[in-house]
Amino acid sequence: MLNIFEVNETNQMIEQEQLDVRTITMGISLLDCCDRDLDKLNENIYRKITTYAKELVSTGQAIEREYGIPIVNKRISVTPIALVGGCACKSSQDYVTIARTLDRAAHEVGVNFIGGYSALVSKGMTPAEELLIRSIPQALSETERVCSSVNVGSTKTGIDMDAVRLMGEMIKATAEATRENDSMGCAKLVVFCNAPDDNPFMAGAFHGVTEGDAVINVGVSGPGVVKCALEQVRGANFEVLCETIKKTAFKITRVGQLVAQEASRRLGVPFGIIDLSLAPTPAVGDSVGQILEEIGLEQVGAPGTTAALALLNDQVKKGGVMASSYVGGLSGAFIPVSEDQHMIDAAACGCLTLEKLEAMTCVCSVGLDMIAIPGDTTASTISGIIADEAAIGMVNQKTTAVRVIPAVGKSVGDTVEFGGLLGYAPVMPVNTRSCEAFVTRGGRIPAPIHSFKN
Incomplete structure (x- = not known):
């Protein structure tokens, strides 16, 4: 009640x-x-x-x-x-x-x-x-x-x-x-x-072949809610911190569950999953980066960032799973640079680098997301970035992804503008050492040994 x-x-x-x-x-x-x-x-x-x-x-x-x-x-x-x-x-x-x-x-x-x-x-x-x-x-x-x-x-x-x-x-x-x-x-x-069949978020959503004829999937987001909850326990120990995130994620997911069930009933289409992803926007107070700073970082990208993100991602999932029997998609925390004002600021001043973002993707929901890179970045370098992220996903049995924008005519220090939820992003530097001989070998990198489970 x-x-x-x-x-x-x-x-x-x-x-x-x-x-x-x-x-x-x-x-x-x-x-x-x-x-x-x-x-x-x-x-x-x-x-x-x-x-x-x-x-x-x-x-x-x-x-x-x-x-x-x-x-x-x-x-x-x-x-x-x-x-x-x-x-x-x-x-x-x-x-x-x-x-x-x-x-x-x-x-x-x-x-x-x-x-x-x-x-x-x-x-x-x-x-x-x-x-x-x-x-x-x-x-x-x-x-x-x-x-x-x-x-x-x-x-x-x-x-x-x-x-x-x-x-x-x-x-x-x-x-x-x-x-x-x-x-x-x-x-x-x-x-x-490791793309999921039931992801409701763009640009990666598709209807998997294991799904039914039609389904309703809902993505609910609340970085601002989590941030406000953490303000109330500032300075508390990790047990209190984790419990606060978990309880807040539970409440957010219940709101999504209500909407999902109501949409399913009215449309006459089965309910699929709730994706509880802390998906930021450029709006003030709607930032995953700000949550990480509230946890105790001076700025996103500082030492401790990966650990803080791992904690956040895990507690969000634990709270969401208790709130709904059908949590799926990419539930956790997204770190798209262009859509999060605190991530934008950290990238612009050099505190947040591409290499640090790659480390963070080992413990977050998805991967290198909405990152602007110089327009003269070679295709083989982009392929190398994709291969690195795919390797993280493959070995760790998680979804990883790459959404990078080689902005034509732009270089480090410039800004690209997308508008709306996509926001804007500073062009970030990329390691220019060549990996062409690696990515052009041809063929397939084998599955890891722990993939053999049957």
Whole structure:
């Protein structure tokens, strides 16, 4: 039973501490849309998305009004398009027509992003999957709301280094294709290891092939709530600190559970998972970096940052798991540089480096996220960065990812502007020593010995 104290506490979280439901994401299977005729395939895709998601936005808005809980984004994820288009697409240009169809459907139903322009190539690429990957620069430059992801490795299969090399090239090509907009296309492109099937967050969301025909996944976020709670126990020992984070995460997750169940009921679509990720925004008081500083760091990037982030991530997950039977996705803490004002400040003054961020990704939810790098960074260097992150994920049995923006025409000290939730970012220095001989060897890095469990 709810009491008046809990109601008032939730209202305070929403009104003063930046609590929101970051996204309601409807996952839609497109497997039954497959057809050898490209025009028919596009027609099937458009019809299914616009039929299933026609009331997604209006339902989210109605829940916002009735419960007073902000729902920032309404999104769609679909079956990886490399699989859906395999029969019909004989060229990269054919895949681009599907990207345009996805974008048109997203505009029609009013969602802000649609994810799933994706390929899963952790062990090797089919010709169809390679065609989709090579189409990504054009697809992202010609669409507004389409997001793309490629999974290049997993703990069970190892890392497909041919795909890693190709993705370095495609990220460079995407940056060039969208150079007039600060290489914005790269902000909608993420490279994964161990990509989850039920992630509601962009740019990496896709509807996994093990999922049902449709599902509702909800991502809830509350860095400001956690930060305010920690202010009340400033100077306390680690036991008190951990209990405070855990209890706060529990309360945040319960809000997400309410929204998820209500959206599921109204839309007639099964509820999938709650993703409790502390996802920051550029807004004041909505920062994961600020939480780490409240824990005791002078600034993010100082010695102790990785330990503080590990503590935060673990307690967030423990609190969330107690609040819902279906916690999934990428639950934990995100560290996107461009979307977090305290991370931006630390990167701009040199306290937070790319190497420190890589260390932090060993213990956080995902990986190197929304990081602007010099536009003249080579494709092989980007591939090396991807390989490093994929190795962290593969060996540690966790999801890791890379979303870097080689900003064309920009160098260290410059700033790239994306606007909205994506914010802005200082261009960070990158180690320029070559790794080309490594990433061009070809083949696959084998799975680690502890992957053999059956």
